[in-house]
Amino acid sequence: MTIQDSVRPEIRQMKGYVSGEQPAFGKFIKLNTNENPFEPSNKVIDAIHDTAAGKLNVYPDAMANSFRIAAAEVLGVDQDWILCGNGSDDLLTIITRTFVSPGSKIRIPYPSYVLYRTLADIQGAAIEEIPFDKNWKLPESFGADDDNLSLVFLPNPNSPSGTVISPEGVLKLANSISCPLVVDEAYADFASANCLHLVKEASNIIVTRTLSKSYGLAGLRFGFAVANPETIAEMQKVKDSYNCDALAIAGATAAISDQHWLQGNIRIVKSLRGVMESELSKLGFDVQPSEANFVWCKHPDFDSKELYDKLKENHILVRYMDYPNWGDGIRISIGTSNQISALITILESIITV
Numbered sequence: 298m299t300i301q302d303s304v305r306p307e308i309r310q311m312k313g314y315v316s317g318e319q320p321a322f323g324k325f326i327k328l329n330t331n332e333n334p335f336e337p338s339n340k341v342i343d344a345i346h347d348t349a350a351g352k353l354n355v356y357p358d359a360m361a362n363s364f365r366i367a368a369a370e371v372l373g374v375d376q377d378w379i380l381c382g383n384g385s386d387d388l389l390t391i392i393t394r395t396f397v398s399p400g401s402k403i404r405i406p407y408p409s410y411v412l413y414r415t416l417a418d419i420q421g422a423a424i425e426e427i428p429f430d431k432n433w434k435l436p437e438s439f440g441a442d443d444d445n446l447s448l449v450f451l452p453n454p455n456s457p458s459g460t461v462i463s464p465e466g467v468l469k470l471a472n473s474i475s476c477p478l479v480v481d482e483a484y485a486d487f488a489s490a491n492c493l494h495l496v497k498e499a500s501n502i503i504v505t506r507t508l509s510k511s512y513g514l515a516g517l518r519f520g521f522a523v524a525n526p527e528t529i530a531e532m533q534k535v536k537d538s539y540n541c542d543a544l545a546i547a548g549a550t551a552a553i554s555d556q557h558w559l560q561g562n563i564r565i566v567k568s569l570r571g572v573m574e575s576e577l578s579k580l581g582f583d584v585q586p587s588e589a590n591f592v593w594c595k596h597p598d599f600d601s602k603e604l605y606d607k608l609k610e611n612h613i614l615v616r617y618m619d620y621p622n623w624g625d626g627i628r629i630s631i632g633t634s635n636q637i638s639a640l641i642t643i644l645e646s647i648i649t650v
């Protein structure tokens with residue numbers, strides 16, 4: 298018997314999630330994983346230093362209560378409506394383990410966040426992908442109820458498109474299904490509306506958020522879920538006992554308490570998004586208007602994979618995505634003004650040859 302024979306069949310057969318390239322620091326302009334191009338608030342760094350200086354010999358607070366108290370104030374919910382995680386990916390895992398029995402079905406839009414399929418595979422659940430139309434609208438069938446449906450994931454804004462479904466549309470969807478609806482709001486801080494308030498209107502809605510994008514803290518690994526306290530209590534049973542470390546809790550608490558920094562950063566990233574969209578359009582790209590910190594685009598005369606390769610040769614990393622039965626394109630994270638200029642200069646040289 299080999300070790301492979303002992304691996305669960307679901308795990309042996311699955312591909313596993315492949316994250317975006319993280320090359321050695323400094324070699325590339327990195328516009329491939331939707332990180333924030335700016336350093337986080339100084340208050341975050343100070344809080345982490347203070348914690349590292351004195352509190353690492355004891356376990357962290359298992360519920361990250363300092364963060365929950367600060368977040369409750371900012372979000373306008375009581376703290377028992379909040380559960381923290383090691384990035385929002387951790388919360389997506391906890392949610393899947395809490396609600397999805399092996400053999401049941403998870404519904405997701407397609408194309409969307411690739412991790413959902415991995416979570417379904419690990420859990421031994423089926424995945425039902427409902428395709429967006431070419432205008433990134435979902436068909437009515439996305440809201441069809443089904444006895445075997447155990448969970449619906451809706452990234453809003455969606456990745457890779459940066460498009461949104463209105464809160465009215467999300468509420469209608471939640472009311473049409475009889476399982477939990479996860480509204481994955483990893484990018485909602487960059488959007489014109491969000492669905493946080495809906496957790497009080499539909500008890501099956503769980504909103505997940507992350508500090509990786511708008512707070513500039515992808516390296517810290519911190520996210521949170523907001524849902525009614527009964528849901529949070531069930532999810533709490535599933536999470537690892539100390540799923541957030543002391544440094545992350547300290548940094549995240551300082552980050553959510555510094556809304557002044559957040560609002561300033563969002564303003565800058567949104568304005569740079571406008572620059573990126575208009576510069577790409579001038580070069581002839583079809584650019585999908587975005588409500589996130591990235592744009593999805595495609596050039597009618599150039600192969601997306603070749604553009605990606607040429608950018609990489611020039612030390613600019615973007616994300617090339619090829620979705621079977623859908624099509625391909627390039628997703629580009631919003632960078633600093635200098636990074637956008639460098640990107641546009643290289644693209645210009647490729648396109649105008």
Ligand SMILES: Cc1ncc(COP(=O)(O)O)c(C=O)c1O
Nearest residue numbers: 384385386410452483507509520
């Ligand atoms: C739609 C979506 N949800 C969740 C995440 C995970 O974010 P985190 O860094 O909080 O795990 C990402 C990361 O890129 C994402 O694109």
